[in-house]
Every structure is written in structure tokens, then in C-alpha cells.
Amino acid sequence: MRINPRSFKHSFLGLILISGLFLAFTNPGDRFFEIAKNLDIYATVFKELNTYYVDEVDPKKSIETSIEALLKSFDPYTVYYPESEIDEFLQMTTGKYQGIGIILSDINQSHRISFIEENSPAHKAGLGIGDQIISINGTKLGETPETDPSVLMKGSAGSFVNIDVMQVGKTAPQTFSIKRETVQIKNVVNASIIRPGVGYILLEDFNASAAKEVKTALLELKKQGMQKLILDLRNNPGGLLTQAIDICNLFIPKGAKIVETRGKVEEWNKSYQALNQAVDTETPIIVLINNRSASAAEIVAGVLQDYDRAVIMGQKSFGKGLVQVTRDLPYRTKMKITTAKYYIPSGRCIQALDYKHKNADGSAKAFQDSSAKIFYTQNGRKVVDGGGIVPDQLTDKKPLSGFSQALLTKDMLFLFASDYRGSRINIAPAENFAVDADIMAKFTTWLGKSNFNYEAPVETQVKKILESTREQAEYAELSELLQKQAAQWKTNLERELKLHAQEITPLLEQEMIMHYYLQKGLNTWSTRKDPSILAAVDLLGKPAKFASILSRKEKP
Template identity: 80%
Template sequence: MRIKLNLTKKYLLGILLVGGSLLSFTKPGDRFFEIAKNLDIYATVFKELNTYYVDDVDPKKSIETSIEALLKSFDPYTVYYPENEIDEFLQMTTGKYQGIGIILSEINQSQRISFIEENSPAHLAGLGIGDQIVRINGTLLSDSPETDPAILMKGSAGSTVQLEVLQVGQSIPKSFAIKRETVQIKNVVNAAIVRPGIGYILLEDFNASATKEVKAALIELKKQGMQKLILDLRNNPGGLLTQAIDICNLFIPKGAKIVETRGKVEEWNKSYQALNQAIDTETPMVVLINNRTASAAEIVAGVLQDYDRAVIMGQKSFGKGLVQVTRDLPYRTKMKITTAKYYIPSGRCIQALDYKNKNADGTAKAFQDSSAKVFHTQNGRKVVDGGGILPDQLIQKKPLSAFAQALLAKDMLFLFASEFHGAHSNIARAESFAVDADILEQFNAWLAKSHFSYEAPVENQVKKLLEQTRDQAEYVEFQQLLHSQTTHWKTNLARELKLHAMEITPLLEQEIIMHYYLQKGLNTWSTRKDPSILSAIDLLGKPTKFATLLSRQEKP
């Protein structure tokens, strides 16, 4: 038999030598002995595979697969970044990337522009939301389903990407040569006076320029006469801890404790205080959160709650109270490691899931409300740990109907908005546009001609009921009875649309406005029609109720 030999052996030899060296200085039962023993076993297993397995072993792919499997046993935030993903990592931390300013999504079995940055190279070249990318640098995407379009789009600033695009409303693809630039991802995507005296800041991220953007927005809004503020942290996944600390410092006095991190490496434990003079400690403030407000965004919300600096409104936040640090690894690779939990000024940690003590199926255990510990804000209000930040003022959010969920899951609202955009060159301004009965009727007609299939819950239940009686003597009779009622139960799209018109209308408005006016237009629409923003505006108009929410609630 011919033995396979390659350069991998010298790397394996290095691992084996390390493992062997450790073993020679440790003893059974010692933690380092266990590490050395298992490294030795792992290296030997890979050596055997590389030498004897019937097919060639790809060392890079195999090792990366094993690393991913290893990290999955910890938590989803401990992540390895191979060399080809470093650009993605840098984008998350710096907020910068080299490209043309679009996001592609697979919609209706094609790659379409689902987001475009205003004034980006793609936008200035004439591309828009809904446009279908047919070719990238000569590669026909329909012939390359395994190819990631994002990889094809990559390139350094100053280089050119060649695109063939089927634009909305057109039947023939058009060629574009677009020069890549360094694109800065905005943290603050909207800052405006939404009602007389009420400012609004929508903060979507916490990359390296977040504090600078929030500070600039605050100063500008004050110039415009802001007397009250809404800070919108909904759907904000967090980011850099340093930015969360500095943003808190904008609203709380110098010297105030902001957050403490505690982990296994004691010398890494640290308490962070506000180092600078705040620029606004008095303006009445509402912070909006929801179940997708996480990490650094939760720190900001939690700190402002603990100091009674703002009323928190919305739904309970995500509950990520874990801190990661980035470690450089050989060959331009990196990894993020969860090293600590963070504790906000009241002393509470808001981590919702226990990744150490998992359920039998391997999922993390959820925090139980019954085990919550009580803490207190600066004014003596009761707050609890675990499970995220609980709002001071809950805004009930009605779950979407099964019909609306199906429309969104199959991108039907997006596809109709694209076709609508192609057929209508302009619409009313974003602040006044509304989906009326005529547009709903157009959507209904379009939906009927589409390949959209939907089974209403009642229809699904009837089918399940019929299946459960299959083995019974009365099955045939029951089947005939149910079939006689089919026309009554069978889903009628027009009926469903009419039934859920109030729910579908704002969703459709958002899609259409995004196609015409991009993110800026959607922001304008939101400040006029978003129920949570309207609730915050209403509360800020009731100073007595606002003050009561921030006061200690004594038992009667």
C-alpha cells in the first residue's frame, strides 16, 4: 500500500511534540494532563485520517470544521474567524467596508438588491431596491447556485465590479461598471425633530463611530429646539462595549459607575466609570427597546434605567449579558471569546440563557422568572436580573397573523413593491404616502396571479382532523362530510387580505416607501406611523405620568 505523505505531517508532528512535552511534565488527574492527553489524541486521530483515509483529506477544511464543532459546545458568541472572514470581522468593529453599498438577498430564486446605502456608488450609478443582479464580473449567477454573490462582490476600494442588472420595470438586463469605495456604515440612521420640541435618534449599531454620531445628533437637535428626547434602540444587536460606555457618559455625570465586567481571569475584571462631563443630564428621555435589543444596546438601556435617567418603553430586551474579547491567532486569523459577564450599576446581570448548564437536547437553559433577584435603581425602584431589561412602560406587541407571516416569509410584499415601483414612476412623499383601497386591490389581483400558496390555520386543522380519523370505520363518511364543506374552509386569498387589511397595510407601505425613498423615507414614515414612537411621544407629553414612572413606587 502506498502511504500518503504531505506537508501536513510536519504540522502534526508539532502538535504531537507539544502534547508529548506537556504529558511529560504532568500527571493523571491534573487539568493540564487532560489538555495534553486530549490534544495528543486529537492529533493522532487526524494523523491516522490523513495517512490512511481512502480519499485525500483537506487539512484546512477538516480543522476548521472541528474548530466550529468545538466552539458550538460553548456559546454562540465565541467565534473563530478564518483568514477569509477577517474583512467581515473588521466591518463589524469599524463599521467600514470596501464595496458599492448594497445588500443582496435571495428572493424568488434570484439575487436582488434588498438594501442600498443612499449616495453609495451603487445608488449614484442608478441601481435601486428590487433590481436583480444577473451577472457579477461575468459569472452568471443562475448557473452558479453554490457561489456566494457576496464573495464575487468583494474587492478593494478603487477597483471596479462589472454587473449585469435586470432593473425593476425593465425586460432587458443592463451593464454597469461601478467603482468600489470605502463605505461607512452609519450607527445613527435618523436624527430629527419629530414633534415640536421632541427629538428622535435611531441608533442601529455600536461600531467605532457610534458615540461620535450620537453626540453630533444631540448637539444638532438641541440647536433645533429639542426639549425632550426619544432614543430608539429597537433591533440594535449591540457592538463595542467601549461605545456603550461612552454613549452612557453623554447622559450621566462624570464619575458615575457605568458597568463592571467579571470573569475567570481576575486581572481582566474591570469597573468602568463615566470619564467625561455629560452633555445632557436633564432632558426628559424615553428609550425604546424590544426583544432584539441586545448586548451594548442593553447596557445603555439598563444604565439609563438604573440611574432613573430615562423611561424604558417597549418589550423585554434580548438578554445578552456576556462580554467578548478578540484574540489574534496565527496566520491572520482571530477568535472572539466570551470572557466575562457584565453588571450594570444596580448590580444586576441581564444574561437570559445559561450556556454552561444546558438542556438534554443541547440547548441553553432559559432564565426562570422565579429565580430573579431584586435590585434597586437610584430612586429606589425595583428592577430584576436575568432575562433582559424589563421596560418601565410595556408596549404590547400583537403577533403577526399566520397570513402576514406567510407573505413576509415568501417575500410577497417585497416582490409586489418592486413591480409597483416599476409600473409607477413616482408616489406621494414619504410622510404622506398611504396604501389605499386601490393599491390593496392591485395587490390582491397580483397575489391571485402569483404562485403564492397559503393554507389558513383552520384549513390545516381540518386536514389534521381528517388524518386522525383515517383508521376509524366512519372515515369515508367523515371525509365526504368535510369535502362537502371544502369551499367554506378552503383558503380564499381575497378574504384573507380583507380580514387582515389593517395589519398588511402598514407592512406594504413600508416596502413601497423603501423602494422609492430608501432608508431615509422609511425613517420619515416611521416617525409618523410607528405605534411605539407614537406611544413615546404621547408619554413625553404627559409630564406627571413620566415623573411617576421614574419615582419610587411605595406599597399602599
């Protein structure tokens, strides 16, 4: 939105007059005096800049920058949405947007499709993961860095977008004219029977249709003979509080307390109960979480843990115990404000970071484990606050090696899978596909010809030793000795691949399956090979052990 400079000056004069009214009608000792005084200072500073600064001042950009800096001083969840980002905000809350159903990522200095919604307009047009978008409606990407490709891609349903695409395996770009549609982002991306009697629901988000999707999936799985359930909340960043409450209500009785919010505005404090009859209060449940399960995902996991309704398995969750509300602002802008903390039935708040008392560098302090308070579940099991949901059954998650992290950071697995799809139309079905010796050999050759650079830790250390002894008498002898052993310490990609094959193989399998079979194929792979899912299936197959975890009383 373009702002008329003259109107802008009048707006600031109005702000100054309003500030003046504050000054006239408030007691200097009142905190409102400080608010009015500083608003007056701010308005005056901007007026002076607008009048005298050497270059033309962009009021929209400057004000948005100052608002963002202000909100950043509070917490990461208090956010301003200018008019240009309202569609993005609505997409997050409703799960709907108007476009063609793809996500673009900046990979290898090009804009590539990194995700494509099955049966979306883009998918039906023949586009796939790895395809490079060159231009959108005549705007060549890369020539105007400030242009956001995702914004160019979106438009009203029924309109067409013209894109030039270099598809994998092709030697020349093609032009596609694709009709935009309203795309619904799914919350439940997998709901299936993965073993006899064992149902699995993968919930990736908490937008406005999350509870409805989970209920539908739950009822359908019960029809298919589900007797045990795995609810996967790993990597789920959360979303709407109402959806978390409604999902909890599916598994706990009507009238049970679910969550309580407490903040500065007392009349906004509220206790939420289960308002409806539960769909299922008996089926054994395992909830999978990890360190990227946050907010609404933590509410669901924590509530089911507090009522001993499910065994929580995985790694400690993120620890976001804060609640935000959205406030409408002038000119079709909005602000999301942290207004409260939430407390689950045991009485604990799982917020991990203290944004009120920050470190000297401005970063939030983590609550110390020593300050964690002990609470108890309905059956008397110990649980603690102040740092996320601690699983009942911890599963180890070994950190990736530096080599594997480098492959992921530089998108080498993605690029290889794209090249592979460009040269081979088919691979084995997702349920049977495996990266074998032949594919790994091809990847090794491809990686050696790529621009991938990596230095193994041992080589880094040897170089540091040589550098630290450069001025010493022993340097020449040490250098000569180490150079003779160079084959042992210098980085060799083939050796690194063999050394880390156990962790690289499943990463490459996932990437290749995603390229060929999209999310549906990846779901099939995960339920067959994912260690956390396999561990959950194993525990559900041991009813006595499962029951003992939930009945273990520790309350004095």
C-alpha cells in the same frame, strides 16, 4: 489560503511533539495532562485520516469545521474567524468596508438588492432595491452555489466591479461598471425633530463610531430646539462595549459607575466609570427596546434605567449579559471569546440563558423567573436580573398572523413592491404615502397570479378531522357535509387579505416606501405611523405621568 500537504504533515508532527512535551513535564493528575493527552489524540486522529482516508482530505476545511464544532459547544458568541472572514470581522467592528453599498438577498431563487446605502456608488449608478444581480465580473450567480456574491462584490477602494443587472421594469439585463469606495455603515440612521420640541434618534448598531454619531446628533437636535428625546434601540444587536459606555456618558455625570465586568481571569475584571462631562443630564428621555435589543443596547437601556435617567418603553429585551474579547491567532485569524459577564449600576446581570448548564439536547437553559433577584434603581424602583431589561412601560406587540408571516417568509411583499416600482416611476412622498384600496386591490390580483401557497388554520384542521375519521363509518357522511361547506373553510386569498388587512397594510407600506425612498423614506414613515413611537410621543406629552414613573419608590 492553500495549505501545502507536506507542510501540513510537518505541522501535525510539531503538534504531536509539543503534546509530548506536555506529557513529559506535567503531573498526570494536573488538568494540563488532560489537555496534552487530548491534543495528542486529536493530532493522531487527523494524521491517520490524512494518510489513509479514501479521498483527499482538505486540511483547511476540516480543521475549520472541527474548530467551529468545538466553539459551538460553549456559546453562540465565542467565534473563530478564518483569514477569509477577517474583512467581515473588521466591517462589524469598524463599520467600514470597501464595496458599492448594497446588501444582496436570496429572494425567489435570485440574488436581489434588498438594501442600498443612499449616495453609495450603487445608488449613484442608478441601481435600486429589487434589482436582480445576474453576474459579477463574469461569474454568473447560481451556477457556482459555493460562491458568495457579497465577497465578489467587495474589493479595494478605487477598483471597479462589473455587474450584469436585470433592473425592475426592464426586459433585458444591463452591464454596470461601478467604482468601489470605502463605505461607512451608519449607526445613527435617523436623527430629527419629529414633533415640536421632540427629538428622535434611531441607533441601529454599536460599531467604532457609534458614540460620536450619537453625540453629534444630540448636539444638533438641541440646536434645533429639542426639549425631549426618544432614543430608539429596537432591533439593535449591540456591538462594542466601549461605545455603550461612551453613549451612557453622554447622559450621566462624570464619575458615575456605568458597568462592571467579571470573569475567570481576575486581572481582566474591570469597573468602568463615566470619564467625561455629560452632554445632557436634564432632557426627559424615553428609550425604546424590544426582544431584539441586545448586548450593548441593553447596557445603555439598563444604565439609564438604573439611574432613573430615562423611561424604558417597549418589550423585554433579548438578555445578553456576556462580554467578548478578540484574540489574535496565527496566520491572520482571530477568535472572539466570551470572557466575562457584565453588571450594570444596580448590580444586576441581565443574561437570560445559562450556557454552562445545558438541556439534554444541548440547548441553553433559560434562567427561571423564580430565581430572579430584586435590585433597585437610584430612586428605589424595583428591577430584576436574569432575563433582559424589563421596560418601565410595557407596550403590547401582537404576534403576526400565520398568513402575514407566510407573506413575509416567502418575500411576497418585497416582490410586489419590486414589480410595482418597475411599472410606476413615482408614488406619493413618504410623508403622505398610504396603501389605499386601489393598491390593495392590485396586490390581491398580483398575489392570486403568483406562486404563493398558503393554507389557513381552519382548512388544516378540517383536513385533520377528515383524516382522523377516514376509517370510521361516519367518514362518508362527514366528508360530504364538509365538502358542501367547502367555501367556508377552504383557504381564499382575497378573504385572508381582508381578514388581516389591518396588519398587512403597514407592512406593505413600509416595503413600498423602502423600494422608492430607501431608509430615509422609511424613517419618515416610522415617525408618523409607528405605534411605539406614537406611544412615546404621547407619554412625553404628559410630564406629570413621566415624572411619576421615574420617582416611584419601592425600596423598603
